[in-house]
Amino acid sequence: MKYLPHIKWVIPVLLVGYVLWQAIIATNSLEAVTDFRERTPYFDVLLPAGRVARTDRGIVLKQEPVYIDVRLPVRAKSIALELKVTAISAPIKLGWQTDDNFTLAFSQAEPINYQGLVLYHYDLADINYVRPGYKGRFIISSPGLVPGSVVVNGATVSIKRKVVSLTWFKEQFNKILWQ
Amino acid sequence: MAVITRFLSVINIPLVLRAQFVLKEIATGLTISWLSLFALELMRPGIVSLHLDLNLILVLALSAWVISILGKKAT
Numbered sequence: 001m002k003y004l005p006h007i008k009w010v011i012p013v014l015l016v017g018y019v020l021w022q023a024i025i026a027t028n029s030l031e032a033v034t035d036f037r038e039r040t041p042y043f044d045v046l047l048p049a050g051r052v053a054r055t056d057r058g059i060v061l062k063q064e065p066v067y068i069d070v071r072l073p074v075r076a077k078s079i080a081l082e083l084k085v086t087a088i089s090a091p092i093k094l095g096w097q098t099d100d101n102f103t104l105a106f107s108q109a110e111p112i113n114y115q116g117l118v119l120y121h122y123d124l125a126d127i128n129y130v131r132p133g134y135k136g137r138f139i140i141s142s143p144g145l146v147p148g149s150v151v152v153n154g155a156t157v158s159i160k161r162k163v164v165s166l167t168w169f170k171e172q173f174n175k176i177l178w179q
Numbered sequence: 180m181a182v183i184t185r186f187l188s189v190i191n192i193p194l195v196l197r198a199q200f201v202l203k204e205i206a207t208g209l210t211i212s213w214l215s216l217f218a219l220e221l222m223r224p225g226i227v228s229l230h231l232d233l234n235l236i237l238v239l240a241l242s243a244w245v246i247s248i249l250g251k252k253a254t
Contacts, residue, residue, distance in 0.1 A: 004201055011208030015231065016215050022230045023223075030229070041228045071225045134225050 023074040027161050030073055035059075035154040042157060044069040044135075058086065058151040061142065065095075068138040069131070070157055076127050077162040081138055083120040086151040094122040095139040098129050104139055117153060199250035206243035213237050 032042035036052075036059045039045055046052045051063040070079065083094060091111065095104035107122040122138060131137055142150055162168060213236045220227040227233060 004197075004204060007201065007204040008208040008211065011205065012212040012215055015212040015236070016219070019216060019219060019227050019230060023226050041225075071229060073229050074223065074226055134223065 024164055027163055030159045030161070031156065033154065033156045036068075036152060042071050043155070044071075046140075046152065052152075053148075055151070058153040060148050061140070061145060061150040061152065062147045064092075064143070064145045065139050065141040066152075068140065068155065069135045070138065070159075072127065072130055072134050072136055073159060073161060075162040075164065075168065076130075076136075076159050078123075078125050078160045079127060079136060080124070080158045081122045082156045083122075083138075083140070084117045084153040084155065085120060086117060086153060090142050090144040090146070090149070091118075092120060092140055092142040092150060094120050095141060096122060096124055097131065097137040097139065100129075104141075106141070195250060195253075199247055202243050202247040202250065206240055206247055209236055209240035209243060213240055 030042075032040065034040050034043040036043065036046050037054060046059055047067045047069065051061065051066050053060045053062055068081070068083075070081070072079070081094065085092065093106045095106040097103070098105050107120070109121045109123070112119045112121075127136060129136075140152070213233065216227045216231065216233055216236065220233065
C-alpha cells in the first residue's frame with residue numbers, strides 16, 4: 001500500500017523515458033508503411049490533394065508532380081523510400097527536395113518489376129536538409145503523364161539514425177541558442 | 180448510479196476504495212505524462228508522435244478519471 005502513491009510518478013517516468021530513449025540513445029532503423037489513404041505519424045497524404053484521386057485500385061495521379069512528406073525522427077541520418085506503383089503509361093521519377101528553393105535531386109535507380117507492381121527506390125545516404133516541421137519531401141514526377149494512368153499503391157520508408165555524440169549535442173545546443 | 184451502488188454493495192468496499200485510489204493515481208500519472216509529452220511534441224514535432232500515440236494516452240487518462248470519480252461517488 002505504501003508504494004501505491006508512487007504510481008503517479010512511475011507512469012510519466014516510463015513514458016517520457018521511452019521517448020527520450022528513442023530521441024537520444026536508440027540507433028535502430030525505423031520503418032513505416034503507408035497506402036496513402038490516410039495520414040500516419042510518418043506519412044502525410046499525397047499532396048497537392050487536388051492532383052490525386054482515391055480509387056479501389058489505389059491513389060490515381062491526375063496531374064504531376066505529386067509530393068510525399070515524411071516526418072523525420074530525431075537524429076535522422078539516411079532515408080530510403082520504396083514506392084509501389086502500377087504504371088501503365090509514362091515511367092515516373094522519384095526526387096528529394098534538397099533546399100528551401102525546391103531544388104530536387106532525382107534517383108538514378110532503375111525501377112524493379114515485382115508481382116505486377118513497379119517498385120521505385122530512392123536511397124538518400126545523408127539527410128542535409130529538412131523542411132519546416134522536421135519533414136523531408138519526396139517528389140513523384142512523371143512528365144508526359146496521362147491522367148489516371150499511374151496508380152500509387154503504397155510506400156515503405158526506412159530511416160537510419162545517427163549515433164549520438166558530443167558533437168551532436170553541441171549542434172543541438174547551438175541550434176536552440178541561435179534559433 | 181443505482182446499478183453501480185447495488186453492484187458495489189455485494190463486493191468488498193475496502194477493495195473498491197483501494198481500486199479507486201489506484202485508478203486515481205494511474206489517471207494522475209497518465210495526465211502528467213500527457214502534459215509532458217505534449218510539451219515535448221510542441222518543442223520538436225515528431226519526437227513523441229512517431230513513437231507513442233498521444234491521443235491514446237489522453238483517452239486512457241480521461242477514462243481513468245471518469246471511472247475513478249464514478250467509483251468514489253458510488254462508495
